[in-house]
Amino acid sequence: MMDALIGRALVTVERLGWHQAGGSVDLGVGPVHLVFEGGRGILLEGRSDWSLELTETHPGDRSWWDGYDYDWNGSRWALRDASGESPFAPVIHRRLSALEPLRNEVDEVTGLGLDFDGRALTLRTWEGEVTT
Numbered sequence: 001m002m003d004a005l006i007g008r009a010l011v012t013v014e015r016l017g018w019h020q021a022g023g024s025v026d027l028g029v030g031p032v033h034l035v036f037e038g039g040r041g042i043l044l045e046g047r048s049d050w051s052l053e054l055t056e057t058h059p060g061d062r063s064w065w066d067g068y069d070y071d072w073n074g075s076r077w078a079l080r081d082a083s084g085e086s087p088f089a090p091v092i093h094r095r096l097s098a099l100e101p102l103r104n105e106v107d108e109v110t111g112l113g114l115d116f117d118g119r120a121l122t123l124r125t126w127e128g129e130v131t132t
Contacts, residue, residue, distance in 0.1 A: 002054070005036050006097065006099070008036040008037045008096055009037045009093050010035070010088075010095075010096065011036060011037050011093065012035040012083055013032065013033070013034055013081070013082045013085075013088040013092065014079055015027070015079075016077045017030040017077070017080070018078075019075060019078040020075045021075045022074070028131055028132050029130070030129065031044060031046070031068070033057065033064070034114075036096065039058070040056070041056070042055070042112075043056075043057055045130065046125040047128065049128075050108075050110070050125055050127060050128045051110055052110050052130070087121055088132075094117045096114060096115070097116065098113075099113065100112070102122070111125065
């Protein structure tokens with residue numbers, strides 16, 4: 001599934017953050033959408049069992065956003081371009097050379113290790129959220 005992304009450059013990183021009504025967004029917590037040249041991508045979401053869900057996305061398909069597009073008492077998910085943020089900025093426009101799901105002691109996927117032309121990017125869950 002995700003092996004088709006090998007050799008493709010990372011072009012955009014979209015990040016979701018929960019925006020409390022009247023509050024701010026924690027920029028280091030929330031789902032991550034990695035978009036590669038050609039428009040294919042990977043959505044990384046923390047699950048309630050604290051594992052990591054990896055979903056392949058396709059060019060032009062924004063259906064993954066539907067589950068986040070709601071308002072709850074004035075609070076909502078905020079989508080932003082995180083391409084220039086740490087830890088994504090050093091690997092933006094670099095080609096993906098390897099990726100490997102990371103597993104915990106009970107063999108659940110809790111992270112994803114990515115290699116971009118020798119630069120490592122590791123994304124993990126902490127208490128059910130993708131954190132950086």
